[in-house]
Amino acid sequence: MKAFTKYKYGGSEVLQLEEVNKPVLKNNHILVKVLANSANPADSHILRGRPFLARFSFGLFKPKDAILGIDFSGIVQEVSANEDYFEVGDYVFGEMLGGGAFAEYACVPTNVCAKVPENVNFPIMASIPVAGLTAYQALITHGKIKAGESVLINGASGGVGHFAVQIAKAHGAKVTAVCSSRNIDFVQSIGADNVIAYDKVNIQEYKDNYDVIIDTHGNLKHDDYTRMGKRGVMVGFTTMGHMFSVLFKKAFSKFPLTQFTAEANTQDLKILASLVKENKIKVYIEKTYQYTQIPDAIKYIEKLRTRGKVVMVWE
Incomplete structure (x- = not known):
């Protein structure tokens, strides 16, 4: 072959x-x-x-x-x-x-x-699989989002991010998406309620508050999570130094922040398949x-x- x-x-x-x-x-x-x-x-x-x-x-x-x-x-x-x-x-x-x-x-x-x-x-x-499972487990398994909660998704237009926006909306959350200006229309088309363009607004100085922060891009600092959120999930990281910096501060903080790698399993894949079938996820x-x-x-x-x-x- x-x-x-x-x-x-x-x-x-x-x-x-x-x-x-x-x-x-x-x-x-x-x-x-x-x-x-x-x-x-x-x-x-x-x-x-x-x-x-x-x-x-x-x-x-x-x-x-x-x-x-x-x-x-x-x-x-x-x-x-x-x-x-x-x-x-x-x-x-x-x-x-x-x-x-x-x-x-x-x-x-x-x-x-x-x-x-x-x-x-x-x-x-x-x-x-990889992107969908990562988005689903970030929001549901680790983020534990509930209907009516507010979610900030950093890196909302990429593979993981565009699934995360749709999964959060399917579970009744209000979504604020962080992306570049060129992707504003795109993330709005997949359900984002609000959009922050990172090339116009410095997200690391932004001061709104959310129930859950999901960082798929991997550039948020520990201070960003604690400033803007009640709990956070770190999906990606830009460098090993950045990851260790966030996790080091997490070790001395009571802020509920999770860093994880998605694990494939049939049950979660079945759930994602049903969301696709029901048109709640559009790839x-x-x-x-x-x-x-x-x-x-x-x-x-x-x-x-x-x-x-x-x-x-x-x-």
Whole structure:
């Protein structure tokens, strides 16, 4: 089968499309014919081995797993003998945090995927896993938002952010979105009640108050959370120094601030699928690439200017 592989750390130039062995089905796994992927900042971090601490998981001196790729959607080709939920022919989507999704076939643990809703296409569902789970768990699992609460979402126009705006609205929250001036109309179109343009207003001097602060961009300081919010969730960070600075101050503060990495699970993916089916989440796809252009897709998202999602299709 064809797959994009990497045998050293670096930029998109280290990726190569080559023929590799088709994966062998394991217990509690399904074999999926991949039809679409989406690109995430996490793909770039894994590809480059940054931050360096991540190499303790993905390989200290060189990548442990040759095939890159996290998000996918496709069709089940084989199921393990002990599997009773998925069947051959099912349309599925999911997340492979360890990699392996940028390939014609992927052997996927059953507990990190779910079924695609009827009449929803593969590129849409390939856009959901990493970004959708991060937004959902930030708001619901860790942010514990309730109907009627006010939520500030910093970085509201990106992959995670544009899902967060819609999920917050679906749960009855009032949303203030932080984005650039060029994205004001976009975040309003997906449900934001108020918008702060960070190129016109310095968010780190802003003094309004919110029940929950969700930072998907990763540039808020600890003082920003405590000044503007009753509780906060830190999704991203700009540098390791920034992250350690926020977490160091958190250790000496009573302010309820959570920093987390999303964990894929079938139940949350099912909830996201139902929100898509009910039109409570609309995926905005900014660019679509053919699978042969996966390195170009990675290069594009590294510019950190993506509105919504970037997808790659195999057929």
